Amino acid sequence: MTNSWVPGADASGFGADNLPYGVFSRAGAPPRVGVRIGDYVLDLAGALGDSEFFAASLNPFMARGSTVWLATRAKVAGMLTAEQGRAVAEPNLVPLGETVLRPPFEVADYVDFYCSLEHASNVGAIFRPGDEPLKPNWRHLPVAYHGRSGTVVASGTDIVRPSGQRLPPGAKEPVFGPSTRLDIEAELGFVVGTRTALGRSVSVSDFAEHVFGVVLVNDWSARDIQAWEYAPLGPFLGKSFATSVSQWVVPLDALGAARCAGREQDPAPLPHLRRLADWGLDITMEVRLNGQVVSRPPFGAMYWTADQMLAHLTSNGAALRTGDLYASGTVSGPRKDQRGSLLELTWGGSEPITLGDGSTRTFLEDGDTVTVTARAAGMAGATISLGEVTGTVRAAL
Amino acid sequence: MTNSWVPGADASGFGADNLPYGVFSRAGAPPRVGVRIGDYVLDLAGALGDSEFFAASLNPFMARGSTVWLATRAKVAGMLTAEQGRAVAEPNLVPLGETVLRPPFEVADYVDFYCSLEHASNVGAIFRPGDEPLKPNWRHLPVAYHGRSGTVVASGTDIVRPSGQRLPPGAKEPVFGPSTRLDIEAELGFVVGTRTALGRSVSVSDFAEHVFGVVLVNDWSARDIQAWEYAPLGPFLGKSFATSVSQWVVPLDALGAARCAGREQDPAPLPHLRRLADWGLDITMEVRLNGQVVSRPPFGAMYWTADQMLAHLTSNGAALRTGDLYASGTVSGPRKDQRGSLLELTWGGSEPITLGDGSTRTFLEDGDTVTVTARAAGMAGATISLGEVTGTVRAAL
Structure with a gap:
């Protein structure tokens, strides 16, 4: 198991080996793409400084292809496991309870x-x-x-x-x-x-x-x-x-x-x-x-x-x-x-x-x-x- | 039959009683919504002065509902039949041969x-x-x-x-x-x-x-x-x-x-x-x-x-x-x-x-x-x- 510094993440089923993607919003703000870690959501727009993640669905990110998927996953995993990533990631962690989850993607067929x-x-x-x-x-x-x-x-x-x-x-x-x-x-x-x-x-x-x-x-x-x-x-x-x-x-x-x-x-x-x-x-x-x-x-x-x-x-x-x-x-x-x-x-x-x-x-x-x-x-x-x-x-x- | 001043329209099957909608573009320009009349396309964005018709599909117009559909149809029909509408409509008529037709709407289900x-x-x-x-x-x-x-x-x-x-x-x-x-x-x-x-x-x-x-x-x-x-x-x-x-x-x-x-x-x-x-x-x-x-x-x-x-x-x-x-x-x-x-x-x-x-x-x-x-x-x-x-x-x- 890859250990995360996020409290409770390792034993939650949503540890650093999982990192699923979703779409969330906070207190009436527009939706953003996030990654779940334990009982938190990592706000990707903030953590990665990539405006592509200010989005109401995962579709734009998914359309970028598997090279981008793997690179993004590696970056996020690094941030949530290594102490040196913590400074960037921690301010962008949102407690799950403060979010409203949205449908994660727009269904085509x-x-x-x-x-x-x-x-x-x-x-x-x-x-x-x-x-x-x-x-x-x-x-x-x-x-x-x-x-x-x-x-x-x-x-x-x-x-x-x-x-x-x-x-x-x-x-x-x-x-x-x-x-x-x-x-x-x-x-x-x-x-x-x-x-x-x-x-x-x-x-x-x-x-x-x-x-x-x-x-x-x-x-x-x-x-x-x-x-x-x-x-x-x-x-x-x-x-x-x-x-x-x-x-x-x-x-x-x-x-x-x-x-x-x-x-x-x-x-x-x-x-x-x-x-x-x-x-x-x-x-x-x-x-x-x-x-x-x-x-x-x-x-x-x-x-x-x-x-x-x-x-x-x-x-x-x-x-x-x-x-x-x-x-x-x-x-x-x-x-x-x-x-x-x-x-x-x-x-x-x-x-x-x-x-x-x-x-x-x-x-x-x-x-x-x-x-x-x-x-x-x-x-x-x-x-x-x-x-x-x-x-x-x-x-x- | 309602007669149109557009040459050839009355006998074409695309006269003033038909007025079907489509999406066209000209010489590499972005797509627009138009109405077919005879062998011409009426550029609706120009003719009606409504920027909603600068669109790649009919979907935004269709979403406005039947009251808007009927009102738009009446306006377009008036323009293409009455002489007083001609001054506005004529500069917005594009010969069909100068257009590229696009898929008219985005299919949901x-x-x-x-x-x-x-x-x-x-x-x-x-x-x-x-x-x-x-x-x-x-x-x-x-x-x-x-x-x-x-x-x-x-x-x-x-x-x-x-x-x-x-x-x-x-x-x-x-x-x-x-x-x-x-x-x-x-x-x-x-x-x-x-x-x-x-x-x-x-x-x-x-x-x-x-x-x-x-x-x-x-x-x-x-x-x-x-x-x-x-x-x-x-x-x-x-x-x-x-x-x-x-x-x-x-x-x-x-x-x-x-x-x-x-x-x-x-x-x-x-x-x-x-x-x-x-x-x-x-x-x-x-x-x-x-x-x-x-x-x-x-x-x-x-x-x-x-x-x-x-x-x-x-x-x-x-x-x-x-x-x-x-x-x-x-x-x-x-x-x-x-x-x-x-x-x-x-x-x-x-x-x-x-x-x-x-x-x-x-x-x-x-x-x-x-x-x-x-x-x-x-x-x-x-x-x-x-x-x-x-x-x-x-x-x-």
């Missing part, structure tokens, strides 16, 4: 993948009982679809229960009303920094040139709306009402010690999707419902890795823009207590879970709060926290 | 609907032979999905043939390479001007408060990639390589005379989707392949109308942003020569069409140019042209 073998198998079995749960394409490419970037919201934003059409069990005609099967999807999201020109693919080996960092994602889902609408063009209103992301973007470079071999793939992917480096990520997520842990999804168990997702996304020449967000899809492991959605945890609502107060849940009730956190191992015993993504369900309008 | 009964029935029959062509939801809601807004390009942009995975007929394993079934989809697109807050639905009666105008859309589609990838989450790479839009946004107000009753709907839609006004649009489109008309899709035959699409899109509380684009889906009429895609015109490639030079086509070849145009009736014998969306296919990289 949002893509949601479907990369957990267990999740895809579970959902297939629940939505299409009797059929082969995995479609024939699933092991050949990381299945994905575009979501709504205009409704990606920051952690802490209340989630209004969506209304929509659903077909009640046994009914012949749909009805319209508040969703009765509101769910979560615990995911990891990858934030693109460096854009590409239309027509150019990004090879698996160029992953770290383009992806700036990682956030936690809760892809709220209305299962009843989704089940009725999704054939044949995929999910739409069952997802587009809200997608929450965490406030701190953890740089890819902070996850070096968490890298692991991706899960074995059979059949071997076609050449353009073949892995050339270890971009599996050994990250353990925790899903809390009203404070109680209901699942611990293991990101390391994902079938498709993030470098493969990006290569697939661009394999048709689709351009990338700064701020593109692509999420992994629900992270579910092989064990029952590793499932990343209530749909799976309650097996389509047929096996309610019991909370600490004795109440049971199939899907979310108004007032429920869902919080997803995640941690990875850093260098030499350090812990890298990915922060949290949280949201509370409000009654339909 | 892009949604593609599936609103033609004939198109959905044809595609269902071709993609899922033996099954019921329409899914049970189709007559209850306008099916849609999100597309990639970062690859929406302006008319005239070359289209590089995408590569991707496909399953060759009879094969057990997919292959990767240039698409062999590159297609078009002739559509109408609706451009959102006025944003909404998250959680708020837009009722069918508020359609014209939010939609600024209409463009032509060619939603290029790689049918082989799409057929392999689309289950169960919908189209992704088969569409995301490029979507072309026309350069001139025709204001909704220019289409007053083209409004017609929407097609009869059975069963009656649920209350939130029930029509309250005539928002069918009697617009005839023409699809040309290398100059030859291959189809005349009638927009008036669409099953779902644009007010219903918007009400559906927001019925779960999804927010709208200025620049949101939603397209109708392929426009196909009941007759064979009214189908808006090659997939349908050649019935999945099994019935090639013959061009004027004696060559045949199932899907597009490198070098092929596809141009979609459209016209509607205006007031008192006027014609409203929607311009064109065109693109030429280039070989895969």
Whole structure:
């Protein structure tokens, strides 16, 4: 572990090996880019004397490319660990409690993948009982679809229960009303920094040139709306009402010690999707419902890795823009207590879970709060926290 | 017809009853917002003395809302029809040939609907032979999905043939390479001007408060990639390589005379989707392949109308942003020569069409140019042209 002179930082999960980026403001002042260290935010505009960080989003910084990302990270790490950096950094440390956090980046396009073998198998079995749960394409490419970037919201934003059409069990005609099967999807999201020109693919080996960092994602889902609408063009209103992301973007470079071999793939992917480096990520997520842990999804168990997702996304020449967000899809492991959605945890609502107060849940009730956190191992015993993504369900309008 | 003093304007389809908005620049100068009249562009910044029109996109103007849209339109129409407006307008007319047209607006989210009964029935029959062509939801809601807004390009942009995975007929394993079934989809697109807050639905009666105008859309589609990838989450790479839009946004107000009753709907839609006004649009489109008309899709035959699409899109509380684009889906009429895609015109490639030079086509070849145009009736014998969306296919990289 790299030690920081900032009080409490080393043991916080936000020590000198992490250094995630976010956007904050103080007492009505305009937003600025900062780096979290322990329970403080380092004001980068002040600490680095770079006016680029007087910004309402990370996009201008992310657009500068990986050389600048690494150089900036090295400078900030130096300042927060060496005594000689302290004189410059200390006056630019703001207690977290004195800040208001803003959405960290402007989302360009949002893509949601479907990369957990267990999740895809579970959902297939629940939505299409009797059929082969995995479609024939699933092991050949990381299945994905575009979501709504205009409704990606920051952690802490209340989630209004969506209304929509659903077909009640046994009914012949749909009805319209508040969703009765509101769910979560615990995911990891990858934030693109460096854009590409239309027509150019990004090879698996160029992953770290383009992806700036990682956030936690809760892809709220209305299962009843989704089940009725999704054939044949995929999910739409069952997802587009809200997608929450965490406030701190953890740089890819902070996850070096968490890298692991991706899960074995059979059949071997076609050449353009073949892995050339270890971009599996050994990250353990925790899903809390009203404070109680209901699942611990293991990101390391994902079938498709993030470098493969990006290569697939661009394999048709689709351009990338700064701020593109692509999420992994629900992270579910092989064990029952590793499932990343209530749909799976309650097996389509047929096996309610019991909370600490004795109440049971199939899907979310108004007032429920869902919080997803995640941690990875850093260098030499350090812990890298990915922060949290949280949201509370409000009654339909 | 309202007559204009601009030479040639009355008979051009871009007369004083049309007045579509676009973004242009001259000889390396910064972009500005203009209105097309005949073969000229009226420079709005100059003509109206409003610096808001020194802009690289229509978004700032569209964000001002429908009262400003209508007032601006009335002012411009007055200037281009009455002799007393001529002194101000004439020095601000730029010959179209001296301008470079820019993409007219910045796309926020892009949604593609599936609103033609004939198109959905044809595609269902071709993609899922033996099954019921329409899914049970189709007559209850306008099916849609999100597309990639970062690859929406302006008319005239070359289209590089995408590569991707496909399953060759009879094969057990997919292959990767240039698409062999590159297609078009002739559509109408609706451009959102006025944003909404998250959680708020837009009722069918508020359609014209939010939609600024209409463009032509060619939603290029790689049918082989799409057929392999689309289950169960919908189209992704088969569409995301490029979507072309026309350069001139025709204001909704220019289409007053083209409004017609929407097609009869059975069963009656649920209350939130029930029509309250005539928002069918009697617009005839023409699809040309290398100059030859291959189809005349009638927009008036669409099953779902644009007010219903918007009400559906927001019925779960999804927010709208200025620049949101939603397209109708392929426009196909009941007759064979009214189908808006090659997939349908050649019935999945099994019935090639013959061009004027004696060559045949199932899907597009490198070098092929596809141009979609459209016209509607205006007031008192006027014609409203929607311009064109065109693109030429280039070989895969």
